[in-house]
Structures are given as C-alpha cells and as structure tokens.
Amino acid sequence: MKNRVTELLGIKYPLIQGGMAWIAESTLASAVSNAGGAGIIAGGSAPIDYLRNEIRKCKELTDKPFGVNIMLMSPNAADLAQLVIDEGVAFVTTGAGNPSVLIPAWKDAGIKVIPVVSTVALAKRLERVGADALIAEGTESGGHIGQNTTMCLVPQVVDAVEVPVIAAGGIADGRGMAASFMLGAEGVQIGTRFLASEECQIHENYKNAVIKAKDTDNAITGFYSGSPCRCIKSKYTRVLQDMEKKAAPPEDFEALTVGSLRKAVVDGNTDEGSMLCGLIAGMVNDVKPCAEIIKEITSQAGRLMNVDFE
Numbered sequence: 001m002k003n004r005v006t007e008l009l010g011i012k013y014p015l016i017q018g019g020m021a022w023i024a025e026s027t028l029a030s031a032v033s034n035a036g037g038a039g040i041i042a043g044g045s046a047p048i049d050y051l052r053n054e055i056r057k058c059k060e061l062t063d064k065p066f067g068v069n070i071m072l073m074s075p076n077a078a079d080l081a082q083l084v085i086d087e088g089v090a091f092v093t094t095g096a097g098n099p100s101v102l103i104p105a106w107k108d109a110g111i112k113v114i115p116v117v118s119t120v121a122l123a124k125r126l127e128r129v130g131a132d133a134l135i136a137e138g139t140e141s142g143g144h145i146g147q148n149t150t151m152c153l154v155p156q157v158v159d160a161v162e163v164p165v166i167a168a169g170g171i172a173d174g175r176g177m178a179a180s181f182m183l184g185a186e187g188v189q190i191g192t193r194f195l196a197s198e199e200c201q202i203h204e205n206y207k208n209a210v211i212k213a214k215d216t217d218n219a220i221t222g223f224y225s226g227s228p229c230r231c232i233k234s235k236y237t238r239v240l241q242d243m244e245k246k247a248a249p250p251e252d253f254e255a256l257t258v259g260s261l262r263k264a265v266v267d268g269n270t271d272e273g274s275m276l277c278g279l280i281a282g283m284v285n286d287v288k289p290c291a292e293i294i295k296e297i298t299s300q301a302g303r304l305m306n307v308d309f310e
Contacts (some may be wrong), residue, residue: 019069174300
C-alpha cells in the first residue's frame with residue numbers, strides 16, 4: 001500500500017514511531033526504520049552533543065529515513081532545531097508548542113515537517129505556514145496531551161486541511177490502524193506499543209510496568225498547571241496529584257519532577273520516576289522485536305481493510 005505518507009517519508013508502511021523523551025533513541029529508531037516504518041529520535045531537553053551522537057549512530061544502524069522530534073517547550077529547542085539542519089535529518093516532528101517560526105528554515109534545508117496538533121485551529125495554522133503533514137494526537141496518548149480524543153480529533157483535522165493526517169493516541173494493533181484510516185488518516189503514530197519492544201532501551205522495571213498495566217492503571221499529572229501529562233499510575237503520580245490539589249509552591253513541584261523521566265527510564269525507579277505511557281497499555285502484554293510488532297499491526301490492518309501493505 002502506497003499513499004501520501006509513505007511517499008512523503010520514503011517508507012514501506014504508513015507507520016511512524018512516537019518521539020518519546022528519554023526513550024526514543026538510535027537503537028529503537030533504527031529498528032523501526034529497518035522494519036519499514038519511520039523511526040524517530042526524541043530531542044526532548046537533550047544536550048546538543050547527545051542528540052548529535054544519537055543521530056550519527058542511527059545513520060550507522062540504518063540506511064532508511066528516520067526523524068527527530070523536537071519538544072518546543074524545551075529551553076534549547078532552537079539549538080536542536082538548527083542541529084537537525086546541520087545533520088541532514090530526513091524529517092522533523094514537533095510537540096508542545098507552535099513551530100511556525102522554525103518551519104521556513106527546515107523547509108529551506110529540505111527537511112519534511114510534521115507537527116503534532118491537538119486542535120483544528122493549530123492544524124489549519126501550521127498547514128498555512130508549510131507543514132508537509134500533521135499528526136492529530138488524541139488525549140489517549142502518553143506524555144503531554146490535549147483534551148480531544150483521537151476518534152473526535154482525527155476526522156475534524158482531516159476535514160480542515162489538505163495535507164496528509166497521521167493519527168496518534170490509543171493505537172496499538174491493526175484494528176487501531178484500520179480505524180484510523182476509516183477516520184480519514186493516511187498513517188499512524190505509535191508510541192506505547194514500542195515501549196515493550198526488544199530494542200527499546202528503557203529499564204526492565206519500566207517495561208514490566210507497561211506490560212502489567214491494566215486499562216485503569218493510568219494517571220494524568222499537571223492538569224491544574226495547564227500542562228497535562230499521561231503516565232502509568234504510581235506513587236509518583238499520587239504524590240504529584242495531591243500536591244496539585246493543595247497548590248503546593250513551585251519549588252516543591254520542581255524538587256519532585258526534575259529528573260523524574262531519567263529515574264524511570266534509566267534507573268528503573270517506579271516509585272519516584274515518571275513512566276510516560278498511553279491508555280492503550282492494557283493491550284500491551286508481551287515484548288517483541290520492532291519488526292514483529294510492525295508486521296503484526298500492518299498484517300491485521302491489511303486484512304481488515306482488504307489492502308496489501310506489502
């Protein structure tokens with residue numbers, strides 16, 4: 001199956017991996033790209049040298065296209081934006097902000113730009129300034145989220161823009177992929193399912209927490225601060241939610257949250273770490289290679305849609 005997303009990115013399957021901060025690095029991104037999808041390295045708030053090294057490692061591990069996700073709320077977002085130009089990355093996805101001021105430079109460098117959007121208004125604005133495609137991400141996603149659900153958001157964005165739309169949020173198998181196409185999407189972005197891949201480098205404690213999670217084992221933090229973030233329910237989320245309800249001083253929030261992603265991803269500290277994860281975790285029950293995950297998803301979607309992804 002070829003469509004505007006596969007042609008835009010030069011990939012076999014219209015499936016891209018989520019740009020998960022502290023999680024999406026060269027090993028995972030290259031595995032997804034080698035399997036026919038589009039891998040992504042997460043910029044997050046990473047130091048320039050770290051991201052440069054990960055991009056170069058990925059180029060050694062795959063000759064297929066891969067991208068970089070830039071979280072616009074990061075203090076060094078402008079430096080990371082220039083780095084992807086310097087390193088000749090194939091495409092960029094963005095989140096947590098409006099990338100309008102950065103798009104012209106990326107386009108001039110021949111980089112495809114695919115922003116994540118959570119509203120129709122932002123989708124229309126970014127199409128006007130040159131976005132090549134858009135990721136319509138529902139609140140079911142892990143990490144920073146909007147308020148609209150994937151099923152409601154995707155068709156509204158599809159109706160509002162001419163560029164291809166990629167659905168994200170609550171997609172873990174071929175049924176979710178087929179449903180996304182029925183809503184008008186031309187591709188899917190998947191994050192949580194890849195947490196339980198052999199190539200994902202997160203700590204085993206984090207990976208096991210994803211596998212064991214039920215449909216109710218999720219929590220949203222940052223709701224009162226206006227920066228909601230979806231995670232696996234834990235001691236960390238309970239403490240943080242309690243602090244939010246009591247309007248604790250900013251320094252208390254900083255003491256609790258700074259370094260929380262690293263605690264989960266690197267240290268495996270499931271009590272004090274932030275385990276970003278989508279609502280779909282209850283469907284993730286085993287660890288498999290990325291290639292097998294992608295094959296299962298696309299084969300199932302193909303049967304349901306009566307199309308051949310091969």
